[in-house]
Amino acid sequence: MSLNLVIFGPPGAGKGTQAARLQQNYKIKKLSTGDMLRAEVASDSDLGRKIQSVLDAGELVSDEIIIELIGNCIAGPDCAKGFILDGFPRTVAQAEALDEMLRKVKRKLDHVLVLEVDDKALVDRIKGRAAETGGARTDDNEETLKKRLKVYHDQTAPILPYYEAKNLLRAIDGMQPVDEVTALIGKTLK
Numbered sequence: 001m002s003l004n005l006v007i008f009g010p011p012g013a014g015k016g017t018q019a020a021r022l023q024q025n026y027k028i029k030k031l032s033t034g035d036m037l038r039a040e041v042a043s044d045s046d047l048g049r050k051i052q053s054v055l056d057a058g059e060l061v062s063d064e065i066i067i068e069l070i071g072n073c074i075a076g077p078d079c080a081k082g083f084i085l086d087g088f089p090r091t092v093a094q095a096e097a098l099d100e101m102l103r104k105v106k107r108k109l110d111h112v113l114v115l116e117v118d119d120k121a122l123v124d125r126i127k128g129r130a131a132e133t134g135g136a137r138t139d140d141n142e143e144t145l146k147k148r149l150k151v152y153h154d155q156t157a158p159i160l161p162y163y164e165a166k167n168l169l170r171a172i173d174g175m176q177p178v179d180e181v182t183a184l185i186g187k188t189l190k
């Protein structure tokens with residue numbers, strides 16, 4: 001039995017934190033496209049430099065690059081017990097590509113967890129994260145966040161009806177404290 005999840009929500013909703021806990025608690029592999037992209041940037045390759053300018057603008061990296069990044073992972077041995085996708089899919093085209101990838105490896109998604117957080121709270125959270133990490137993420141500033149939020153509402157939120165139609169959506173109150181959100185997710189997965 002494997003457990004195949006997507007964690008979904010606006011920037012700053014707590015996807016990365018909860019995905020790390022799910023990885024730990026359920027022994028499933030966390031696949032974060034944001035982390036993969038930041039690793040590529042850190043390697044200072046030509047591709048990394050191109051990606052950096054996209055991240056700093058708060059735009060989305062092309063579906064083609066993302067699908068290649070994630071496609072190699074899902075079929076890998078690390079995902080034998082399942083996976084939690086953090087930050088992917090972010091467009092309807094990516095959601096369709098994911099279905100195709102899963103079909104090929106004869107797997108399916110079990111749940112799409114949606115962390116619901118007000119836009120206003122997100123600005124404070126991102127400011128907090130920037131302060132905590134000493135500005136490690138160059139896209140954690142108010143201006144880029146506004147752009148990332150707009151991209152989320154325009155391009156990413158339209159995926160929700162796609163998963164709703166498949167009866168996979170599970171809304172989680174992401175305004176609660178971190179441990180409470182983890183507990184709510186745990187209940188949902190039971």
Ligand code: AMP
Nearest residue numbers: 033034054055059060061066087088090
């Ligand atoms: P995240 O760490 O998930 O907040 O992602 C940080 C940035 O990486 C986003 O603002 C996008 O520029 C880029 N990114 C991450 N995942 C994707 C994706 N699935 N599709 C396109 N761009 C992505």
